[in-house]
Amino acid sequence: MRGSADLGKWRVALSTLFLAILFLILPPLTARAAMNIQQVTSPKGITAWLVEDYSVPIIAIRFAFDGGSTQDPAGKEGLANLMTGLFDEGAGDLDSEAFQAKLDEVGAEMSFDAQRDGTYGSMRMLAEQRDGAFDLLGMAINHPRFDQAPIDRIRSQVLSGIIASERDPNTIAQTKWLRAIYGAHPYSRPDQGTRQSIATITPADLAAFHKANFARGGLHVAVVGAIDAETLKKKLDAVFGDLPEKPALAPVADIAPKLGEQVAVDYDLPQTSLQLAYPGVKRQAPDFFAAALMNEILGGSAFTSRLYDEVREKRGLAYSVSSGLVDHRHANALVISTATRSDRAAETLALVRKVVKQMADEGPTEAELEATKKYMVGAYAISNLDSSSSIASTLLELQLDKLGIDYIQRRAALINGVTLDQVKAVAKKLLSPEPSIMVVGPKLGSKG
Numbered sequence: 001m002r003g004s005a006d007l008g009k010w011r012v013a014l015s016t017l018f019l020a021i022l023f024l025i026l027p028p029l030t031a032r033a034a035m036n037i038q039q040v041t042s043p044k045g046i047t048a049w050l051v052e053d054y055s056v057p058i059i060a061i062r063f064a065f066d067g068g069s070t071q072d073p074a075g076k077e078g079l080a081n082l083m084t085g086l087f088d089e090g091a092g093d094l095d096s097e098a099f100q101a102k103l104d105e106v107g108a109e110m111s112f113d114a115q116r117d118g119t120y121g122s123m124r125m126l127a128e129q130r131d132g133a134f135d136l137l138g139m140a141i142n143h144p145r146f147d148q149a150p151i152d153r154i155r156s157q158v159l160s161g162i163i164a165s166e167r168d169p170n171t172i173a174q175t176k177w178l179r180a181i182y183g184a185h186p187y188s189r190p191d192q193g194t195r196q197s198i199a200t201i202t203p204a205d206l207a208a209f210h211k212a213n214f215a216r217g218g219l220h221v222a223v224v225g226a227i228d229a230e231t232l233k234k235k236l237d238a239v240f241g242d243l244p245e246k247p248a249l250a251p252v253a254d255i256a257p258k259l260g261e262q263v264a265v266d267y268d269l270p271q272t273s274l275q276l277a278y279p280g281v282k283r284q285a286p287d288f289f290a291a292a293l294m295n296e297i298l299g300g301s302a303f304t305s306r307l308y309d310e311v312r313e314k315r316g317l318a319y320s321v322s323s324g325l326v327d328h329r330h331a332n333a334l335v336i337s338t339a340t341r342s343d344r345a346a347e348t349l350a351l352v353r354k355v356v357k358q359m360a361d362e363g364p365t366e367a368e369l370e371a372t373k374k375y376m377v378g379a380y381a382i383s384n385l386d387s388s389s390s391i392a393s394t395l396l397e398l399q400l401d402k403l404g405i406d407y408i409q410r411r412a413a414l415i416n417g418v419t420l421d422q423v424k425a426v427a428k429k430l431l432s433p434e435p436s437i438m439v440v441g442p443k444l445g446s447k448g
Contacts, residue, residue, distance in 0.1 A: 035385075037395065037405050040223075042233040044241035048221035049395045049405060050232055053388060057127040059225035061137075062392035063240075064118040064400060066218030070186040070252045070330075071209070076201055078193015080114035080213075082151070082158060083206050087112045087121070089150035091139040096150050099136070106132035110140065116187060117329040118400070119213060124389060127226035130235070138239040141214065146206045155198055162192055170273060173265040173440040181257040181277055181436050187331060215247035216240060222395035224388040254330045261436035264443065272345035272441030273337070276352065279430050280325055280332030283401045289414050290422040291325060291334075291430060296372045297364045298356070298431075299323030299336055304371075310355050311338060317348045334430055346444045349437070360431035363424030377412045 038050045069080045088103065088110055089096040103110060108125040121141070125133035165171035175190060182188035192198075219240060223232055257277055281291040292300075299307035299322045311321045321338035336356070340348040364372075384394040398407050 040229045042236040044237045046236040046240045051224045054226045057226050059227050060124045060388040060392045061223045062122045062396045063221040064120045067213040067249050068115050068118045069191045077189050077197040079209050081192050084112035084114045085154040087140040090145035090147050092143045108133040134235045146203045169267045176263050177438045180261040180263045185255045212248040215244040217246040220399045222392045224392045257333045260434045263438040265440045269441045271339050272342045273339045275438040276336040276435040278334040278435045280334050283327050287426045290418050290426040293372050294423045294427045295325050297368050298359050306355050342442045356431050359427050363427045
């Protein structure tokens, strides 16, 4: 009993400390939440969202091209991923070594990343070095070299990761899981590719993929920092203005993840991983915020959710347990994840399902809903607007989700306008169907 009392005191102290920190940082973050977002359009028609901020002499740009790894041709899986590893490996008249030396010279950080629905890029630069930094970014985007030596080196790095993952139970399980819920859809394919597929990728493949995917029509841009709108217009044209007008993308079908699937990956492990997939909700759906609030109460909040309270706090079955809304362009799901001692996996799974059923049958309480509304409104700036790079990422995602340039100002009212009946309705809709379940570890019921 003393341990429980000590734990309670510790949690109160931690909460007090958190609130103290929150009140210290909330004023500047609140100011950022009310920041002025400008829509800037260049003479060549490149549109970007801009937040001017001269508090530090830094400029952050984040952008995305539609497409991503869903555009990998059959037999060439991993093409988008390999391409994104090569943009700083030589461009224009600069080979790999010379290009990276120029990046160091101007003090810029550049990165690219292939995700399922898009190819993302970013650069963070000193304002006084912006001309040189934007020149290098434009060179990488318009004239990547795809020289054979860097291709072979980056391919070797990717291959090492693939070989290592072939022995990893969770990676093996994830591959089976995606095939079970997505079938033959591009979402079921490994983004890194396979040993066989990446071995076939040539410089010509990379050049063709780049030409098809990098176009003005599929481009989204966000910029934050010490740069004005007129200067940005010139830089947008210099970096993106000469790209093709429209991308040449293969169509990707919408898909609902399969429910009722049972995926068991038997490994003699001391800990069993559990994953459950339920229906999701589109970002543009009228009941999205009702679903987001319900998910936060169910398992979205690290320390106050029902799953956390029942699985960890009351029974100590897992170190962490969470639920999340998965939002892809062509598929949506609500996914619950946890890991527990293998000899208690069946008990944990049964408890998770009991908590989910109670939410589906009864929904949350009015007190839970009101507390969660306050948290979701207050935490947004902390989670999304705490640096120039995070602001740029947030603005880019708002563009991709087509939420409007005034979304940040409207968001609190959208959340506060959700009723308890709406949350109960969405809980019943999403959580009543039989989920797909994946178990990674000893067979349920065994001693492990």
